[in-house]
Every structure is written in structure tokens, then in C-alpha cells.
Amino acid sequence: MRAELAAGLLAPQASASPKFLYDALGSKLFEAICELPEYYPTRTEAAIFDAHLYDMARTIGRGTTLIDLGAGNCAKAARMFLMLQPLQYVPVDISVDFLRSAVDGLRQQFPQIRMTGIGMDFSTEMALPSAVRREKRLFFYPGSSIGNFTPEQAAALLGRIREACQGDGGLLIGVDLVKDKAILDAAYDDGLGVTAAFNLNMLRHVNGLLDADFDVRDWRHAAFYNEAASRIEMHLEARRDLTVRWTGGERRFAEGERIHTENSYKYTRQGFLQMLERAGFGAARTWTDEQGWFLVCHARVV
Ligand code: AVJ
Numbered sequence: 001m002r003a004e005l006a007a008g009l010l011a012p013q014a015s016a017s018p019k020f021l022y023d024a025l026g027s028k029l030f031e032a033i034c035e036l037p038e039y040y041p042t043r044t045e046a047a048i049f050d051a052h053l054y055d056m057a058r059t060i061g062r063g064t065t066l067i068d069l070g071a072g073n074c075a076k077a078a079r080m081f082l083m084l085q086p087l088q089y090v091p092v093d094i095s096v097d098f099l100r101s102a103v104d105g106l107r108q109q110f111p112q113i114r115m116t117g118i119g120m121d122f123s124t125e126m127a128l129p130s131a132v133r134r135e136k137r138l139f140f141y142p143g144s145s146i147g148n149f150t151p152e153q154a155a156a157l158l159g160r161i162r163e164a165c166q167g168d169g170g171l172l173i174g175v176d177l178v179k180d181k182a183i184l185d186a187a188y189d190d191g192l193g194v195t196a197a198f199n200l201n202m203l204r205h206v207n208g209l210l211d212a213d214f215d216v217r218d219w220r221h222a223a224f225y226n227e228a229a230s231r232i233e234m235h236l237e238a239r240r241d242l243t244v245r246w247t248g249g250e251r252r253f254a255e256g257e258r259i260h261t262e263n264s265y266k267y268t269r270q271g272f273l274q275m276l277e278r279a280g281f282g283a284a285r286t287w288t289d290e291q292g293w294f295l296v297c298h299a300r301v302v
Pocket residue numbers: 033041143144145147148187188195262263264
């Protein structure tokens with residue numbers, strides 16, 4: 001992880017993976033982002049689930065093996081337990097300690113559901129242990145986190161999910177849709193500056209990881225919708241010429257030079273369905289909000 005970080009910082013176009021946004025404070029700041037009036041995705045997706053949960057449950061059926069990718073606090077899946085009645089719940093996350101405490105709480109509440117927490121970076125491999133039932137696997141990937149991947153990487157991830165589905169599996173996924181640039185720009189550059197703090201906090205996290213000397217005051221948050229690439233880009237921009245040093249390396253940044261910290265791709269319904277189809281999924285059903293801002297999609301292995 002240190003080597004990956006240092007290599008990104010030293011590249012001609014400096015970058016750092018968005019996974020470094022999520023230390024303890026970063027996770028709290030993201031929770032705060034979800035409360036912002038400008039940040040519509042969380043609220044919009046929740047409203048879609050609320051409005052169509054019954055229909056979704058009928059489409060999916062009972063007794064699934066519910067595999068929650070990037071489960072975090074497991075709250076989104078837990079809200080579906082009563083309606084979905086899964087046989088087994090398998091939350092997957094890189095942040096193992098966070099996951100463990102969430103699952104312990106859920107076990108008390110839902111003793112009838114077998115729970116198998118897994119610490120794994122599913123963005124690189126989908127190695128599910130044999131404790132995970134093979135029957136009726138339902139991969140749950142809400143929040144439009146798929147948007148952090150390039151379309152090529154996203155297609156590869158869907159392919160790995162497809163493989164792990166066995167013959168009778170499916171996928172329930174949330175995807176943020178292309179919309180007016182002004183709405184997207186505001187969602188990632190809010191008036192209160194919470195997203196700015198979330199982005200800048202990565203530098204504090206990197207200081208801890210690499211023993212680096214980033215001063216957050218030397219950097220500013222830059223986020224905008226790149227229409228040509230259908231993606232939000234988040235960057236950290238140097239406010240002055242400066243040098244950053246860390247154990248085993250250093251780099252000069254000129255004023256205005258940027259570190260690319262995140263992409264958040266936006267899809268059209270058609271474009272996303274096409275990607276699902278190419279990955280071997282079919283019989284897709286979709287649900288959206290009135291404004292057509294966010295898409296929830298269920299598809300089966302074909
Ligand atoms: C957690 C990746 C879905 O891309 O909207 C929110 C992260 N970044 N504000 C997103 C994020 C800035 C979020 N995802």
C-alpha cells in the first residue's frame with residue numbers, strides 16, 4: 001500500500017487511490033457528505049429502495065445468500081432483511097474491524113440469518129471462502145461505488161461477480177446517472193466545504209501511512225464534472241510551490257499542480273445495461289426516481 005501510494009505521488013500526473021480517503025475521520029466525513037443537501041445520491045437511492053422494496057423482493061425471491069460488497073456499517077442491507085429474508089448474509093469490506101462490530105450487532109437482531117463477515121479487497125479478487133453458500137447468491141453493490149472504477153475496470157469487476165454467481169445468482173446494484181453539470185458540480189463541491197474536508201483529509205491519512213509532511217493548508221479541493229469522460233474528478237491542488245517529503249522519497253509541486261484523488265463515473269441507463277449484458281447478466285429490471293437521477297438495477301446470470 002505504501003509502495004502504491006509513493007508511486008502515485010511520484011507519477012508525472014500525481015494521483016492517489018480514493019481508497020485512501022477512508023481512514024476513521026474520512027469515513028465520518030463521508031457520512032456527513034451523505035447528509036448534505038447538494039449530495040443527492042444517498043438520499044435518492046434510499047428513496048428508490050423505500051418505494052420499490054416489495055417489488056424488488058418479489059423479483060429476487062427469498063432464501064438468498066446475500067453478499068454485500070463494501071458493506072461498511074451494513075445498514076443498507078439490514079434494511080432489506082425483513083423483506084428479503086436471506087438465508088445467509090455475507091458482508092465484505094476491507095475495513096475488517098469496522099465490519100466486525102457491525103456484524104456482531106446484527107447477529108443479535110437477526111439470529112435466524114447465518115452471518116459470515118469477510119475482510120477482502122474485492123476490487124482485485126473475488127475469493128469467497130467455502131463457508132459462503134453457493135446457492136442463490138445475490139451480490140449487493142449499492143451506493144454507486146462502481147463509479148470509482150473506470151468503465152474497463154467496472155466491466156472486469158462485473159465479470160468477476162458474474163463468475164462468482166454460480167448458475168442461479170444475481171446482482172442488485174446502485175448506479176449514479178448522467179445529469180446536468182451544475183447539479184453534479186455542486187454535489188461534489190458543497191457550500192459547507194464538507195467534501196473539501198473529505199478530500200483534504202486524505203493528506204492527513206497519507207502523512208500517517210508514509211510518514212509524510214503534507215500541510216493541508218497548502219492545498220485546495222477541486223472537483224468538477226468532466227462531461228467528455230462522464231465522470232466527476234476530484235483533485236487536490238497546490239496553493240503555492242512546495243516540496244513534500246516522506247520516508248524514502250520527496251516531490252516538488254508547482255503552484256496549481258494537482259494530485260488526482262478520485263473519479264466518480266456517471267452512466268446512462270442504456271450504457272449500464274449494455275455493460276451488464278457484456279458481463280453475462282440478463283433479465284435486467286431497473287428502478288429509478290422521478291427525476292431520473294439514480295438507478296437501481298437487478299440482473300440475473302444468463
Ligand atoms: C462512495 C464512491 C459513491 O463517488 O459519490 C462522495 C464518494 N466522493 N463525494 C461518490 C464521494 C466525494 C462517493 N462513492
